Amino acid sequence: MLLVWCWVHVLELMWTLRITSSPNGNSIDIEPLDNFIGEAITLDMTNVQIGGGISDLDLEIYSTLVRKKDIVLLYTGTSEKWMIDESIRNKFAYLGPPGDKWIIDHGIKCVGIDPLSMEKYGFKEGVTHKKLLSSGVGIIENLNSNLQRIIGVRTFLRN
Numbered sequence: 001m002l003l004v005w006c007w008v009h010v011l012e013l014m015w016t017l018r019i020t021s022s023p024n025g026n027s028i029d030i031e032p033l034d035n036f037i038g039e040a041i042t043l044d045m046t047n048v049q050i051g052g053g054i055s056d057l058d059l060e061i062y063s064t065l066v067r068k069k070d071i072v073l074l075y076t077g078t079s080e081k082w083m084i085d086e087s088i089r090n091k092f093a094y095l096g097p098p099g100d101k102w103i104i105d106h107g108i109k110c111v112g113i114d115p116l117s118m119e120k121y122g123f124k125e126g127v128t129h130k131k132l133l134s135s136g137v138g139i140i141e142n143l144n145s146n147l148q149r150i151i152g153v154r155t156f157l158r159n
Contacts, residue, residue, distance in 0.1 A: 035109045038156065039157075040073055040157040041065050041066055041067075042074075042153065042155070043073070043074055051093070053099065054093060055099050055102075056098040066108070069109050071109060072110070073113075073140075073143065076114055080148075090122070095119075097127065097128070100128045100131050103137060104137060111138070111139060112140030116141060116142050118132070118141060
């Protein structure tokens with residue numbers, strides 16, 4: 001297997017960190033920054049239907065690429081459509097309940113996604129956020145389409 005390393009500066013991905021308090025989770029002032037710095041792998045989730053949830057089955061096909069303590073970046077293609085199709089702002093791919101459990105069970109330290117949120121549009125409870133944060137998994141949202149350049153490439157994410 002060919003291993004390609006590249007450094008990724010967070011400004012190139014234009015991300016939004018969402019670190020909030022949750023039941024049994026850290027507040028922002030004590031959240032470990034190490035969760036957001038380290039080895040990352042970008043997974044192609046463009047096969048997930050717009051408005052659909054990323055499932056454990058969608059993630060499982062990448063289980064040989066993903067390592068414990070990785071930062072997993074999910075590229076759905078949503079970020080390419082923001083300026084073209086306004087309806088995408090309320091109908092985008094998200095991390096579904098079986099997918100969030102897969103992230104936790106595989107020891108992922110942080111998960112990022114290119115839509116505005118990990119949750120399905122219109123969520124009330126923020127179940128995915130609560131599950132991830134209470135399990136010590138950092139969340140990065142609103143990544144841009146530059147993710148497509150590093151799909152399947154092992155990178156080092158830094159600030």
